[in-house]
Amino acid sequence: MMEEKSxxxxxxxxxxxxxxxxxxAIKNSLLEMGGKTESQIRLATEALLSGAGDTAEEAVQMDRDINQMEVEIDDQCARIIARRQxxxxxxxxIISIAKVTTDLERIGDEASKVAQMALKSTVRLPVRVAENHTTALATHVSNMLRRALDAFARLSVDAAVRVMLANKDSMEDYDAGMQLLEAAIRDNPATLKSCMDQIWALRSLDRIGDHASNIAEQIVYxxxxxxxRHMDEATLLNLLDVSTDS
Amino acid sequence: MDHREALIAASSHRVRQGGYAPGIEVNGLSLTYPDEPNALVDINLSIPGGEVTAVIGPSGCGKSTLLRCFNRMNDMLEGCRYSGSIMLHDLNILDPATDVTALRRRVGMVFQRPNPFPMSIYDNVAYGPRIGGVRRRRDLDEIVENSLRLAALWDEVKDGLGRNAAILSLGQQQRLVIARAIAVRPEVLLMDEPASSLDPISTLRIEELIYELKQSYTIVIVTHNMQQAARVSDRTAFLNQGQVIEYDVTDKIFTNPSEPATEDYITGRYG
Structure with a gap:
């Protein structure tokens, strides 16, 4: 059992x-940005799987709001550093918020890419080769992000470490989905464009997991x-004196 | 080399660059006043030579009292009693047999408000060496110039060394006082809020000077300005109610202190 270390x-x-x-105020701004990013991932994934163009448009639009929030939070950080030292x-x-903001902005970019793939698939014959793995991966990385933001709000090191450890679990669905898509392209080259869109979407979802893990690292710091950062699992667990039992 | 020759040699920048700056070892130091039985309680500090050590803490925590122990300034306070030891190389500063006058030649002090003597700039700096036996004008000239150069004041005053020190700005006066302190070849410089009465530019000059001087001296600075402690010091000691709460390298103290009380104080959560 991992002891709570908050x-x-x-x-x-x-x-x-x-x-x-x-x-x-700046903490609340960050959590608001995180909440918006979570919503964007959900919309982008929905759009990818359903082909709903308006949902995809909404997700792309949200990226602009998220970019603006990044600029505003960075400005708040700079003002606090200048005035409060x-x-x-x-x-x-302040350092962590500035770095987490960058990760959230990049999550927004990746979610936007997923949504753009959905927009492309609306004008192309949908081929749902890796739907289950895509859904599972999207759910997994969304959960990682939600738990990372929750860990930030609670200042929970244990919750953050669990998010970092969860990142490797996303590889299973990512690899399985990729194999299916590569096989589909080999079997029917006519599906190339649609499958490539799904491959890009899978890669973006995987990157979202990496950014969620980065956020968790900042909470530990x-x-x-x-x-x-860049620490292997055994060293990390040893340093933080936690076990992987749950 | 006699004392006079040593003073001249030591005031040379070149010699001082390779000079020896001893550390200070504080062991089990406790100090009481009649109305303050716990002014300092079991202080243990290993202050490295050739570094700047900052002492921070709330008003009345004992940081200036600690600083004054290093040159026995507390002896002047009636009823002051102390125990433990403070070793400066092989000299126990607190030993009653220690020659306090000789000690204060080794341990110079700079105070909050610049206190130049009511005499010329030249005589202010030459005052200590003259008492130390330097008489020849050429030797004194050399000491005065070297000391003023080390204190980064030479270029500003070299054309008016005969002017009264009182005409200098507060920042210049403080640098003059530092020049006066280093003219007698101390090994340790104690600074008690040396920049608190100065404007920001003069403060930066003093901080820059501290950085230069640490190559040749062991410096202990007491400051209320935590950003100043963070900027100038290599190590920081946080005192509260006469006790050392935490003592570590300054980078650690200001980014990730070990003690919650230190954290509260430097982040402004201290009540």
Whole structure:
């Protein structure tokens, strides 16, 4: 059983209530951006599987909102650094928010690509070769993102580590889907364009999982101060003193 | 080499660059005043030579008291009692047998407000060496120039060394005081809020000077300005209620301190 290891830092109030409000505001902005990104993935996947053009258009449109949110949050980060010179937890919070924002923006880009594949498939004979794996992968990476954002809101290192460990689970559906699509192209070259669209969609979904994992790494850094990027699983678990039992 | 020759040699930038800056070992230091029985409680610190160590903490935490232990300034306070040891190389600073005058030649101090003597710029810097036995004008000239150069003030005052020090700006006066302190060849420089009365540009000059001086001196600085501690120091000690709560390299203290009390203080959550 993995023991809950959540950050209690930052629980005490700042002497400067304005600074506390600014930090709260930027955290809320980030979670709002994350929520919007989750919705965008759901819409893009729905559109890919159903071929609904209006849903796909909506997902593409959302990417512009997400891009704008990235710019605004970056601006908030710059202002806090300039005016408050944050240190320790507050400094790590601002650094983490800036990096998580970048990952969320890139998730938005990938979701937008999935939606664009859906728009292409509406004008082409749909070939649903890897539908089950695509659905499973989309569900998996959406869950990863939701859990990563939840871990951020709760400052939970354990929840973040679970997200990082979950990233490798997405490989099964990704590989299986890819094999089906490659076989379909070999069997019937006329499906090439449609299958290639699905391959690009699978790759985008897989990348979303990677970005969710990156977000989880930032939460570990935020709470513990340890940089766990590019760390293998055994070293990570040893460093954080957690087990993989669930 | 006698003391006079040593002073001249030590004031040379070239010699000082290769100079020896000893560390300070504080072991079990406790200090009481009649109305403050726990002014300092069991302080243990290993302050490396040739580095800048910052002491931070809330008002009344004991940081200036700790600093004043390093040159026995607390001896002037009636009823002050201390125990433990402070080793400067092989000298126990707190040993009653320690020659306090000789100690203060080895451990110079710079205060919050610049305190130039009411005399010329030249005489301010030459004051210590003269007391130390340097008499020849040429030797004094050399010490004064070297010290003012080290304090990054030479270019601004070289054409008016005979002017009264009081005409200098506060920032220049503080650099003059630093030049005066280093003219007597100390090994350690204590700085008690050295830039708190200065404007931002003068503050940056002092910080730049601290960075230059640490190549030749062991520097201990007390500051209320945490950004200043973060900018200038290699190590930081956080004191609260007379105790060292945390002592570590400055990068660690300001990005990921180990103690929640340190975290609360440097992020402004301290009540």
């Amino acid at each position: 950050g209690s830092l930052g629980a005490r109030q700042h002497i400067s209530t304005r600074f506390a409000e600014e930090l709260e 944050p240190a320790a937890f507050d400094l790590r919070l 935020l709470v513990t101060g340890s940089d766990v």
